[in-house]
Amino acid sequence: MPHAVSRLRDQRLARSQKPFLARGAHLVRCPRCRVGIQYCMCAWQPKVTAHSAVCLLMYDAEPLKPTNTGWLIADVVPDTFAFSWSRTEIDENILALLADPQWQPYVVFPDEYVPVERVVRDVPQAELQAAGKRPLFVVLDGTWTEARKMFRKSAYLAHLPVLSLQPDDISRYRLRRSTREEHLCTAEVTALCLHLAADVAAAQALEQWFARFSRHYLAGRKPPSVAEQHALHNGTAL
Numbered sequence: 001m002p003h004a005v006s007r008l009r010d011q012r013l014a015r016s017q018k019p020f021l022a023r024g025a026h027l028v029r030c031p032r033c034r035v036g037i038q039y040c041m042c043a044w045q046p047k048v049t050a051h052s053a054v055c056l057l058m059y060d061a062e063p064l065k066p067t068n069t070g071w072l073i074a075d076v077v078p079d080t081f082a083f084s085w086s087r088t089e090i091d092e093n094i095l096a097l098l099a100d101p102q103w104q105p106y107v108v109f110p111d112e113y114v115p116v117e118r119v120v121r122d123v124p125q126a127e128l129q130a131a132g133k134r135p136l137f138v139v140l141d142g143t144w145t146e147a148r149k150m151f152r153k154s155a156y157l158a159h160l161p162v163l164s165l166q167p168d169d170i171s172r173y174r175l176r177r178s179t180r181e182e183h184l185c186t187a188e189v190t191a192l193c194l195h196l197a198a199d200v201a202a203a204q205a206l207e208q209w210f211a212r213f214s215r216h217y218l219a220g221r222k223p224p225s226v227a228e229q230h231a232l233h234n235g236t237a238l
């Protein structure tokens, strides 16, 4: 069955008044992994289990963008839920998911915007286990401005603890992956959350899957050199 983000994409397409033209729309993409068909990465699709779950709240056209990395989370984390965010129409399914006693939801958001009593730094695994709960990371998928809007204007998130990633975790991640981006993308943030929940296999699989996506996606936009082609097809990192 197609995963949650793929289903959301189909629903979003059905609602569109006009066709969505992604950048690089001329490119023939693999419908499964979304990269140029000659650089399809489906053969490397990871298969891991995860104790944690992810709830993606996706801003407007986010599921339609071929660069969206929430898609990669749904590829890797079996319990990934995805919803279109709307300020006015609240999907009952979001409320039901957040109220489901098997989950302990955490909204992933920077602490500087949140009252201190809501902020948590860690996922207390023993405590959750004793309560029979599994972590559910609520990840706001959009630009930074959109994420802030979703956070502020979703009353159903207001009672939930906020998990804030620490600068140390982020800089360790940057060093490991040699990324210089100011903001981590949705998949990277989620990989860090999975690490905090000791879901190491899923965290690593997601990091690697994102790294592969970046390489294959770029290859589709800019023809790779012979050495790069070789590396892409042999599954080795450059």
Ligand SMILES: [Zn+2]
Residues within 6 Å of the ligand: 030, 031, 032, 033, 034, 035, 040, 041, 042, 043
């Ligand atoms: Zn593919």
